[in-house]
């Protein structure tokens with residue numbers, strides 16, 4: 001066992017956290033860690049023994065996931081763990097925080113319930129794209145163990161291969177530019193209303209729709225699907241607010257940097273930007289107005305030059321020698337404050353994974369996919385979506401029982417001519 | 429099943445719409461070919477709290493603070509004998525708590541290093557106050573020897589663990 005080594009990450013004992021990982025690691029509270037969930041609904045009931053076997057087989061191929069957070073003197077880090085028995089039957093609410101102390105298990109769990117396989121993972125380990133990649137790789141191995149021959153491993157990890165330094169390394173550092181000047185961002189004016197939360201309460205409502213219906217609805221307003229869903233969220237906030245909204249509505253959207261930089265990272269490599277609309281206190285805002293304001297914002301903010309500048313500034317801040325010399329308990333206080341600040345800078349969060357891809361022999365077995373962002377102590381309401389096999393699932397999570405916003409969102413989508421099927425973890 | 433208030437399809441087993449609470453209507457779904465994917469009934473499950481921290485670390489921390497206070501403010505006996513004895517007992521408890529699982533061996537190594545540093549600090553206080561130094565010296569030797577044995581026995585793992593903890 002040795003520390004991180006670019007030539008043999010298969011056997012490394014620990015990994016330094018990446019740029020985003022530091023923020024999530026520092027933000028965790030005594031009973032809360034930033035945990036999100038990705039899931040796939042299969043065409044038959046899950047076989048738990050095979051799923052556990054598949055996970056065991058994958059541990060050597062995907063070492064960067066089999067880690068747990070540990071505190072060091074100057075930074076926390078991810079320590080490899082050989083404890084893999086984390087496949088369990090689901091018996092609790094979704095996206096419960098992953099416990100970071102008290103056991104030797106990796107910072108994720110794999111849950112099954114009838115036909116659903118869910119991966120719930122601590123965000124310091126990886127982002128949504130890497131989590132879906134891991135889930136698809138797990139399912140691929142699961143079907144391999146059932147005798148299915150996989151012809152193309154483009155979209156999944158093969159247990160026959162070895163992990164690469166590219167996969168396990170810090171992609172932010174690799175793609176940053178040392179020459180970028182440091183910035184001092186000002187807190188933007190944002191509409192934000194704290195909502196009551198119930199600890200460890202999670203109400204998820206999934207809306208299943210045809211991808212084609214959503215694309216057509218977005219095309220009617222000449223916006224992308226992400227911009228369209230962000231507009232629906234903003235329209236929802238405008239129509240459910242108790243008073244006129246006088247500050248800009250900001251929806252934070254993560255962008256998968258792998259799609260803009262050449263990276264195979266199996267860890268965090270996403271960047272959060274926001275799209276905004278200022279209603280200026282008006283109560284007669286039309287949906288078309290919001291769409292018109294958002295049109296092109298996602299495209300504009302995903303410019304690779306801008307993205308490189310942003311990630312470089314973040315990496316440079318972290319590389320500051322003075323900051324590096326500060327003991328970790330003190331850094332943690334600062335990181336926690338930074339995380340809180342980053343959460344309060346947005347009205348809400350929306351994550352659109354896009355289309356889930358898998359090997360051709362596995363894809364027909366996946367009936368639909370689900371992506372639930374999970375709550376934070378500051379943002380109890382969250383929205384994410386993913387599509388597979390022509391079905392898009394929009395999942396709305398909330399850590400309180402009020403369903404006013406969920407009702408508005410799905411009724412609005414239905415009024416747009418989209419056929420919506422609603423399912424929830426709380427149902428009668 | 430459908431909710432006519434919300435104009436959405438519902439799962440086949442739904443009696444009530446999860447959005448508005450209206451009674452579900454037994455009508456064909458608009459979105460054909462989608463099967464229900466139910467969640468478990470969690471009303472029966474026991475609330476699982478956060479896994480507790482192992483007690484070893486907390487006991488060690490509290491005793492270390494207590495030993496430091498006794499060494500600085502206590503009389504010669506407290507400073508020279510009681511403080512190192514307390515630190516030794518808590519360190520032993522921490523080691524054995526850490527050694528209960530094979531994977532925790534490295535953490536035992538780190539705790540011995542921490543004890544070595546703490547007992548060295550204690551030794552300085554003892555020497556400054558001109559009280560009996562040999563119990564503290566004994567503690568230093570014990571922690572140092574334990575750490576040295578682990579380093580000799582598991583050099584690669586100890587090196588990696590130290591690199592992880594000290595990386596900046």
Ligand SMILES: [Zn+2]
Pocket residue numbers: 431432433434435445446447448449450
């Ligand atoms: Zn309804």
